[in-house]
Amino acid sequence: QSALTQPPSASGSPGQSVTISCTGTSGDLGGYKYVSWYQHYPGKAPKLMIYEVTKRPSGVPDRFSGSKSGNTASLTVSGLQAEDEADYYCGSYADSNNLVFGGGTKLTVL
Amino acid sequence: EVQLLESGGGLVQPGGSLRLSCAASGFTFSSSAMTWVRQAPGKGLEWVSAISSSSDVTYYADSMKGRFTISRDNTKNTLYLQMNSLRAEDTAVYYCSKGRKHPDYWGQGTLVTVSS
Numbered sequence: 403q404s405a406l407t408q409p410p411s412a413s414g415s416p417g418q419s420v421t422i423s424c425t426g427t428s429g430d431l432g433g434y435k436y437v438s439w440y441q442h443y444p445g446k447a448p449k450l451m452i453y454e455v456t457k458r459p460s461g462v463p464d465r466f467s468g469s470k471s472g473n474t475a476s477l478t479v480s481g482l483q484a485e486d487e488a489d490y491y492c493g494s495y496a497d498s499n500n501l502v503f504g505g506g507t508k509l510t511v512l
Numbered sequence: 513e514v515q516l517l518e519s520g521g522g523l524v525q526p527g528g529s530l531r532l533s534c535a536a537s538g539f540t541f542s543s544s545a546m547t548w549v550r551q552a553p554g555k556g557l558e559w560v561s562a563i564s565s566s567s568d569v570t571y572y573a574d575s576m577k578g579r580f581t582i583s584r585d586n587t588k589n590t591l592y593l594q595m596n597s598l599r600a601e602d603t604a605v606y607y608c609s610k611g612r613k614h615p616d617y618w619g620q621g622t623l624v625t626v627s628s
Contacts, residue, residue: 438614440557446620447516448557448607453614491557495613499571501547505556 405502406431406492413510419480422507424492425473430502432473436495439468439477441488442506448491452477479509487511514538514617516608521622528598532622534591534608542566542586545612548593550604551621558604561593562612571612598626 407425414420424431424439431437439452450459452468455475465480475494479486492504520532534546548560561582562571570582581594591608603626609615 436613440618447618448609449618450614450616453616459616493557493614499562500573501549501559501562501613501615503549503557503559 405496406494406504408490408492408504408507410505411508411510413512414479414482415512416482416484418482419478420482420509421476421478422490422492422509424475424477424494424504426475426494426496426502427473430496430500431470431475431492431494433497434495437468437470437475438493439466439475440491440493442491443488451490482511484511514610516610516617516619518606518608518619518622521606521624523625523627524598525628526599526626528626529594529596530598530624532593532595532606532608532624534593534619536589536591536608536610539610539617541584541589544610546582546584546591547609547612547615548582548591549607549609549615549618550602550624551607552601552604555604557607560606563591564612595624598624600626602626 437455440448442448455470496502515537517535547562563582579597583592605621607621609618
């Protein structure tokens with residue numbers, strides 16, 4: 403069982419918005435600003451999409467946005483495109499200098 | 513362009529050892545903390561270990577403490593993971609990544625299979 407809880411799947415039609423949640427505890431996601439989101443195509447290198455809750459690395463489209471409230475973080479993908487279909491993982495810095503991740507959410511573009 | 517290239521994976525028997533390597537390029541390796549993350553078949557990402565830029569501090573997940581050792585050679589721009597006393601549950605793709613609190617670049621991974 404993963405340290406952070408994500409729904410196993412999410413879906414939306416092209417052009418729609420979809421939000422993926424990630425729930426942790428005060429010892430990880432709720433207690434730190436270091437919440438991140440990764441896009442992962444099977445067999446490829448995971449790609450950082452959001453870091454420090456809301457920040458986007460250079461080159462990541464502004465269709466991707468992050469937020470956090472209490473022990474729950476969210477990734478919103480607006481204007482869904484076919485190429486957004488991938489696995490998405492949340493991550494958080496945690497007590498004891500660890501990193502913890504969610505179990506992943508498979509995003510399907512209908 | 514940042515590149516991270518893992519190697520050293522393969523099939524190993526339970527109780528055996530393996531050393532993974534990660535060749536880094538495209539950034540100042542000696543200034544960057546580095547992290548290993550793994551993904552078991554059909555499972556999510558699991559943090560394994562991290563090391564500071566100068567090797568003075570190392571971090572391990574509880575299930576790897578005492579069995580895995582992370583190290584680096586800043587003269588060779590290479591990160592290592594020595595894995596001993598391997599178990600079936602260590603079977604996974606192992607990813608090398610740059611950074612510690614939110615790794616920003618990852619390699620494509622190397623598969624480690626622990627089986628008799």
